Amino acid sequence: MANVSLQHIKKVYPNSETKKKKKGEPEKKSNLQITEEGVLAVQDFNLEISDREFIVLVGPSGCGKSTTLRMVAGLEDISGGDLLIDGKRMNDVEPKDRDIAMVFQSYALYPHMTVRENMEFPLKLRKMPKDEIDRRVNQAAETLGITEYMDRKPKALSGGQRQRVAIGRAIVREPKVLLMDEPLSNLDAKLRNQMRAEILKLRQRINSTFIYVTHDQTEAMTLGDRIVIMKDGVIQQIGTPQEVFDHPANLFVAGFIGVPQMNFFDAELVKKDGKYAVELGGVSVAISDEKQANLEKNGVQPQAITLGVRPEHIALLGDGAQMLHGTVDVSEMMGSAIHLHVTSQGKDVIIIVQTMDLRGPNQVSITSGQDIAFTFGGNVVHLFDRETGKNLEA
Amino acid sequence: MEKKRTLKDSILTVVLGILSLAWIYPIFMILFNSLKKETSISTGTAFQIPNSGSFAGLENYINALTSKGFLSAFWYSLVITISSVVLILICCSMCAWFITRVKSWYSKALYYMFVFSMVVPFQMLMFTLSSTADRLHLSSPYTICIIYLGFGAGLAVFMFCGFMKSIPLEIEEAAMIDGCTPLQTFFRVVLPILKPTLISVGILETMWLWNDYLLPYLVLDRTKGYMTIPILIQYFRGSFGKVEMGPMMASIMMNIIPIIIVYLLCQKHIIKGVAAGAVKG
Numbered sequence: 001m002a003n004v005s006l007q008h009i010k011k012v013y014p015n016s017e018t019k020k021k022k023k024g025e026p027e028k029k030s031n032l033q034i035t036e037e038g039v040l041a042v043q044d045f046n047l048e049i050s051d052r053e054f055i056v057l058v059g060p061s062g063c064g065k066s067t068t069l070r071m072v073a074g075l076e077d078i079s080g081g082d083l084l085i086d087g088k089r090m091n092d093v094e095p096k097d098r099d100i101a102m103v104f105q106s107y108a109l110y111p112h113m114t115v116r117e118n119m120e121f122p123l124k125l126r127k128m129p130k131d132e133i134d135r136r137v138n139q140a141a142e143t144l145g146i147t148e149y150m151d152r153k154p155k156a157l158s159g160g161q162r163q164r165v166a167i168g169r170a171i172v173r174e175p176k177v178l179l180m181d182e183p184l185s186n187l188d189a190k191l192r193n194q195m196r197a198e199i200l201k202l203r204q205r206i207n208s209t210f211i212y213v214t215h216d217q218t219e220a221m222t223l224g225d226r227i228v229i230m231k232d233g234v235i236q237q238i239g240t241p242q243e244v245f246d247h248p249a250n251l252f253v254a255g256f257i258g259v260p261q262m263n264f265f266d267a268e269l270v271k272k273d274g275k276y277a278v279e280l281g282g283v284s285v286a287i288s289d290e291k292q293a294n295l296e297k298n299g300v301q302p303q304a305i306t307l308g309v310r311p312e313h314i315a316l317l318g319d320g321a322q323m324l325h326g327t328v329d330v331s332e333m334m335g336s337a338i339h340l341h342v343t344s345q346g347k348d349v350i351i352i353v354q355t356m357d358l359r360g361p362n363q364v365s366i367t368s369g370q371d372i373a374f375t376f377g378g379n380v381v382h383l384f385d386r387e388t389g390k391n392l393e394a
Numbered sequence: 395m396e397k398k399r400t401l402k403d404s405i406l407t408v409v410l411g412i413l414s415l416a417w418i419y420p421i422f423m424i425l426f427n428s429l430k431k432e433t434s435i436s437t438g439t440a441f442q443i444p445n446s447g448s449f450a451g452l453e454n455y456i457n458a459l460t461s462k463g464f465l466s467a468f469w470y471s472l473v474i475t476i477s478s479v480v481l482i483l484i485c486c487s488m489c490a491w492f493i494t495r496v497k498s499w500y501s502k503a504l505y506y507m508f509v510f511s512m513v514v515p516f517q518m519l520m521f522t523l524s525s526t527a528d529r530l531h532l533s534s535p536y537t538i539c540i541i542y543l544g545f546g547a548g549l550a551v552f553m554f555c556g557f558m559k560s561i562p563l564e565i566e567e568a569a570m571i572d573g574c575t576p577l578q579t580f581f582r583v584v585l586p587i588l589k590p591t592l593i594s595v596g597i598l599e600t601m602w603l604w605n606d607y608l609l610p611y612l613v614l615d616r617t618k619g620y621m622t623i624p625i626l627i628q629y630f631r632g633s634f635g636k637v638e639m640g641p642m643m644a645s646i647m648m649n650i651i652p653i654i655i656v657y658l659l660c661q662k663h664i665i666k667g668v669a670a671g672a673v674k675g
Contacts, residue, residue, distance in 0.1 A: 075567050096573040108564035112586040125573035169572070 002051060002086045002099075002176035002209050004072065009045035010080035011067050011233070014038040033233070037079075041067045042233045045081070054203055054210040056224030058217055059256070064233035065213045066181055072211060073102050073179050085176060096125075098177075101170035101208075105182040107162045109154040109169070115141075116150040119169050126173075140168040143205060144198070160191045167199075171206055178208040184219065196222060217257050221245070229253050251389035254308045254382055260339060260350045262382070263314070267307040269300070269383060269392070276300075278307055278381060281324050281345050288379035294393035295383070305392065308382035311339070311350040314374050323373035331366055340366060342374070349374075421650065428454050428643035435639040454640035458630075458648065461641060466619065467626040468648075470535040474610065474622060475603045478542035482550050482599050483592055485543060490554030491584060495563070505555060512548035516608065524612040533615040535622075541613060542603060550595050557591040558584075593663035597656065604653050623649040 015038045033040040042064040049055050057065040070076040072083060074095035083090045090098055101122075109118050116137060123133045141147045144164040154162055163183060170178055183199075184192045196219060203210060203223075214220055220227045221241040229236045229244060229252075237249040248254035254262045267280040276295050278285045287295070326344030333355075340351040351374060353366070366372065383392040426443055427435050434448035442448070458464055489508075493501045523541070527533050532540055561584065569579045585592070607624040614620040621629075623645065630642035 073567075073571060075570070095567075095571045096575075100571065102568065102571050104564045104568060106562055106564050108562065108568040110565065110569075110583055110587075112589070122572035125578070169568075173572075 003084075004047075004049040004177055004209060004211070005084040005087075006045050006047045006049075006068070006072070006081070007084070008081035009042060009068065009071060009078060009083065010040070011042040011064065011071060011076065012038045012040055012079040040233055042071070045235060047228060047235070047238065049209055049211065052207060052209055054212065054223060054225045055228060056212045056214060056220040056226070057228045057230060058214055058220035059230035059236075060215060062232075063230040065215075065228075065230050067233075068230075069102075069179055069181055069211060069213045072177070073100060074098055099175055100177045100179055101173050101175035102179040102181065103163075103166050103170050103183045105185050107154070107166045107186075109162060109165055111154055114151050114153055115146060115157070115165050115168075118154070118165055119172050122169065122173050136172045136174075137168075140172045143171070143202065144168050159187050160195060163187065163195060164198075167202070171202070171208075174206070175208055178206075178210050180210065180212045182214055183212075184214075185216075192219075199223060218259065221257070227257075229256060231256075247391065247394065248308075248382060249391055249394050251306060251308070251384050254384070254391075258310055260311050260352070262308045262310050263347070263349045264384075265307045265309070265345055265347060265349075266386070267305055269295075269302050269305045271302045276302075278305070278378075278383070280307060283322055283324055283375075285322075285376070285381065286378045287381065287383075288377075291378070291381070291383070291393060298392060298394075300383075300392045304386050306384040306386050306389070308384060309376045309380060311352040313380035314349075314351045314376050316351070316353060316372060316374050323375045325371060325373050328366060328368055328370045328372055330368055338366065340372075342372065344374075424643050424646050424650075427639065428647050430454075430640065432638070432640045435643075450640065454644040455648070457638075458641035458644040461638075462626055462629050463619070463621075464623070464626060464645060464648070467621050467623045470614075470620055471604060471622040471624075471649075473535050474538055474542070475600055477536070477539040478546065478603050479596055479599050481539050481543045482546040483596055486547050486550035486595070487554050487585065487588055487592065488580065489547070490551050490558050491580060493551070494555055494558040495566075505551070508548050508551040510548075511544075512552065516545070520608065520612055523609075527613045528615075533613050533620075534618070535614065535620050538610065538613055541609065545609070546599050546602070550599065553595050554588070554591060557588060561587055590663055593660050597660050597663075600656055601653055604649075 012035070015034075033043065045064075045068055047055070057068060059065050067076060071078050074090070074093065078091045085098060085100075110121065113121065119137045119140060120133050123136060128136075138147075141150060144167060146161060146164050146168060149157060149161060149165075154165065157165065163186075166183070180199075184195050187195060199212075200223065212219075212223060214223075224241060226238060226240055227244055228238050231252050237244055237253045239247075244253060244257050248257060248262075251264070255264070265280050267278050270277050270279055270284075276287045276292055278287065324344055326342035326349060329341045329343055329348070331341070332339040336355060338353045338355060340353060342349045342351055384390065385392055423441065427440060429450060430439075430444045430448045431450040431453075434442075434444075434450075439448070444450075489504075493505045527538075527541055532538055565583060565587070566579055569583045574582065605624060606622075607628075610620075610622045611625050614622070614625070616625075627642055627645045627649065630638040630645065632638065
């Protein structure tokens with residue numbers, strides 16, 4: 001139970017600490033800013049986390065999400081800014097005194113201890129009475145369904161069971177803040193889905209504030225009250241899952257959130273009779289009133305833009321005159337839907353077609369190499385500045 | 395393919411068998427001679443198995459135990475070995491922890507210094523060492539462990555560093571978050587994980603320390619009666635070339651037995667430790 005405040009947090013790795021490149025090792029692609037101080041791993045990170053909120057930090061590898069989490073944990077020094085937990089500055093407080101617990105990607109269980117000893121360990125270090133330790137450990141074990149394995153060593157457990165023990169060890173302390181660093185990454189897809197649901201249930205049962213790090217946008221969307229999307233050490237957008245999906249702040253967020261990712265086209269934003277429209281491949285798409293108002297409010301001038309449309313918002317059936325054309329490269333059968341990879345306007349476009357739409361009286365079959373026509377509505381398009389990548393409506 | 399492999403295995407078995415015999419033969423020879431009468435041990439009869447005429451029973455063993463202060467030498471050997479091994483294990487595992495976890499030029503330099511110390515022969519240092527040990531009052535069995543710490547550190551740090559690298563850092567970080575101080579992290583988390591390597595290093599150092607002759611001979615103050623078993627054995631070689639071969643052989647046997655017992659008890663841990671250190675897990 002705690003408010004966590006990260007104010008202008010910065011992490012700089014001095015140049016001498018950066019690893020020397022080994023011979024033959026490929027150059028790593030990174031856009032991290034390098035200054036005289038060193039490599040800026042996290043820049044000007046500002047976030048207010050409310051009590052019992054579930055915050056997810058998401059982004060690609062090397063974006064600084066784990067570094068930020070480790071700074072909250074006290075495992076990394078904070079180069080600049082302030083970290084406050086319940087209003088108390090924690091920058092120089094030892095990890096053990098921050099009243100936080102952490103679940104690691106690699107479980108980090110103590111291999112020489114049994115499950116029970118692993119869970120008792122943090123409580124014993126705090127010299128808690130034996131009966132209180134027993135009560136908390138048994139309660140956590142029941143919550144996580146690991147009562148049968150209490151006398152086993154970690155090596156005798158499966159990945160999912162080990163992760164449960166790691167979570168159990170964290171929750172027995174009833175910490176103010178529970179930090180999770182990609183806890184499900186080592187599990188297979190089925191177990192990951194199962195554990196995701198378990199974490200959601202757990203969240204309702206305990207009173208901690210959660211900070212969760214993942215590179216998996218599905219995990220971020222399903223678990224988080226709010227999502228923080230990061231790239232190259234900089235926050236790209238903070239919002240609820242619905243907000244970041246519906247109103248991505250820039251091209252990066254638009255491409256990162258959503259599976260399959262959003263389609264992007266080079267298009268022209270034009271203004272006809274005082275109304276904005278998008279021209280693409282000779283087709284003009286009228287923009288919805290809500291978007292018109294946002295563009296007007298921002299004083300957006302007609303310009304070359306990047307147009308974004310989500311695969312599920314593209315329709316195959318529509319007005320013949322106002323349709324874009326393309327050739328199907330491959331189609332992926334996903335059961336309830338088909339993902340079509342289409343080449344159109346020189347770009348690879350993904351279209352999701354519900355299999356139900358292809359059945360019935362107007363039954364259609366789609367094969368590779370087939371020419372198709374598609375369209376989308378003016379209410380589902382996202383308009384981005386081609387130079388800066390920013391959402392023109394934001 | 396299968397045939398070739400079998401042939402190779404057979405050749406290896408024969409070669410290793412011969413080597414094993416060559417290694418074990420002197421031990422058997424010592425055992426046989428320790429059971430013979432003094433007069434029956436001569437150049438010509440040294441290789442004979444004891445018979446009814448030459449068999450002396452445990453006479454040589456009783457003689458060895460009572461004549462030159464074997465029990466006191468055994469006690470000093472035990473004190474020196476145990477204190478030195480404990481000191482080496484604690485200090486060197488801590489040092490290896492520092493070297494592995496603190497990434498800086500001085501931790502690297504420290505590591506290479508330890509490795510380099512393994513290639514410096516003892517004979518190069520022995521005279522200056524004995525005089526320094528004398529000045530620093532390290533010439534008693536209770537303080538000589540400081541000198542042994544220096545000589546044993548090279549191998550111990552090298553082996554501990556190899557294994558320490560395979561311990562995931564997250565385990566130590568989890569301990570820090572759980573409430574451990576650095577010392578608690580080391581003693582309650584790192585050291586128990588190091589158990590197989592501790593046993594391996596412990597056995598190797600024990601074998602060396604128990605059998606060491608030159609260093610205690612040079613350093614220990616024999617005017618106060620300090621001597622280890624290897625030094626005591628030498629005292630069976632009297633003046634005018636007279637050697638008490640029977641008690642000497644019995645002493646050697648009694649010196650070997652404890653180390654063989656230790657080795658057999660911990661053998662499986664040596665193999666486990668070496669393998670655990672070699673493979674990054």
